[in-house]
Amino acid sequence: MARDLFLEIEGLLSTANPYIRKKAALCAMRIIRKVPDLQEHFIDKTKLLLQDRNHGVLLCGLTLIIDLCIHDPDLVDQFKQYTPVLVKQLKALTTAGYAPEHDVTGITDPFLQVKILQLLRVMGKGDSGVAEQINDILAQVATNTDSSKNVGNSILYEAVLTILDIEADSGLRVLGINILGKFLSNKDNNIRYVALNTLIKVVNLEPNAVQRHRNTILDCLRDPDISIRRRALDLSFTLINETNIRVLVRELLAFLEVANNEFKPAMTTQICLAADKYAPNKRWHIDTVLRVLKLAGNYVKEQILSSFIRLIATSAPDLQTYSVQKLYSALRTDITQEALTMAGAWVIGEYGDLLMKGGAYEEEELVQDVKQSDIVDLLTGILDSAYVNNVIHEYIMTSLMKLTTRITDASQIERVRRVLTSSSDSLDVEIQQRSVEYGNLFGYDGVRRGVLEKMPPPEARSDDRVLSDAGPGSKKSKSKIPPPKAKSGADDLLDLFNDDTQATPAPPSQANGHSDILDLFGSGSGGAPQQAQAQPAASSVNNILDLFGSSGGASAAPSTGAPSSSSLLGDMGGLVSNATPAPAPSGHTVYNKHDLLITLSLQRNADGFVAIVARFQNNSLTEHKTGISLQAAVPKSQKLQLMPITSTELPPQGVATQQMRVQGSQKPPLRLRLRIAHNQVTDQVDWSEPA
Structure with a gap:
């Protein structure tokens, strides 16, 4: 048409x-x-x-x-010849007296003025010739328009947008920014919001002009309107530079103290990034991040925490002493902020010897003498508090373990050993593994001191990032604590099963824990050291077996080095060497397809736990099985813990095992829903324990 x-x-x-x-x-x-x-x-x-x-x-x-x-921007050139006509019309409108026909609250034809300004902005963008022709009329509009009325503000706003969009001279741009600054003191929320939004876009063009309105912008942080506060906060961060970092961060920290929780994640990150970029000195930097941790430690991202640890680790010894004393004092006052607790635990564990030396950490105040028992009391008190979670538990365990090489009181070292080994039956695999490994380290003082010596200063991942991959979580003082486990896998499994069940996805396959301990003790050496290592290794295996209620213990052959994986798990279902055919398995067969046989062996304990060993056997004579995984789900009234499979690949006639533990199944039958994957094949099986 x-x-x-x-x-x-x-x-x-x-x-x-x-x-x-x-x-x-x-x-x-x-x-x-x-x-x-x-x-x-x-x-x-x-x-x-x-x-x-x-x-x-x-x-x-x-x-x-x-x-x-x-x-169609190509058409702009065809209309530029009419720029003088538009300027003449706009000048007539601004200088004309009262005209009742198109007057709005004393402003002559504001709609036509706005349209002319918009067209001049389109034609003058990127063209210095047009910009020169319209500079004078823009200055005239900006100075002569009545700003006491909303109609006049609409014209002023269009004039400012035009000034900032074309190649106007610096004086005219400053005039435009001053108009926006005046908007910030307007009672109308919409005008203040528009001004803040525009200033964010132009702060890079005229930073000094925007800086003049810094106090007005900071006042907007206290505005009742949350939209105004959000825009003012964004603008405040863009204003930070080397000269005003102290003033602005002080104001932002004051706002952080009363800010809504939704502001805190972004604020903590932005303040710490600004401090990292513009900090006048390291002590101020440490104080600033510590203040953030105190005010909003539950909203600090892991990367920021890692950066803070790196900052302390790369500081001079006197600043390290200052930092550990400040963190110790902060933790004695407040253990409710997660990031503060984790940072304090890491630093106290690493620099506990500096903490006990004392010294000045405030200009007028001296730190009280810190006893070895005080430090242990603080960390064990955090473990017993209601604010501890698995990640904090891991930090505290590593911190306590490090302290055993920083303190000299034998009674406190023994106390730490008891605290650490008390977690050997934890349902969390990471905590359980640390407890067992740290407990074994107490039998080798020389190795323990070498393993737990102070870490070298970690390096940032890249120069242009404040975030470091060498974070506060460390395992055996050398490796990083993983972040809390994501729940997406379990949620996916629940969706898959579409039932009133609780799903536990299989953890990723990992190296044999027994071999890790032997590597830690230096199992690569020959004869005599291997003989000495056999006994503690067997103790570690027994601890693991006790957790699953095994009636028998694993024994390490005294005449050989590290026991094989088959001896390690022989009492729990047995690993048979891949080189020889496996005997007929005992237990309940739950899956027998595609030459893969899976059986379950169950053992019930009096406390309602069921220890399960799943045994995978490749019955093929030629085909390798790859990508083997097992996921399981139990009813919601029960809890399931799934260990890693010993191997995700099986050669012909090969065997692997995987352990499970179910809590809450007081009596038979036990019900499981299993998801089995191998060689790009996925099957689902419902299994009930025979009566």
């Missing part, structure tokens, strides 16, 4: 009736939007509209031209 009628609309643009011309201009705009290739037919007639004496026709003509130029 547009193609059929555009010729008639083109003719109506030059009709004698101004009302028809106005409507034809609006109709032409909609035709061009639907059929852009028809625009060339309207350009000549549209140019005539710019000189029309009728107010309505001129207004609609400007709307049509703005639309044309925005959708």
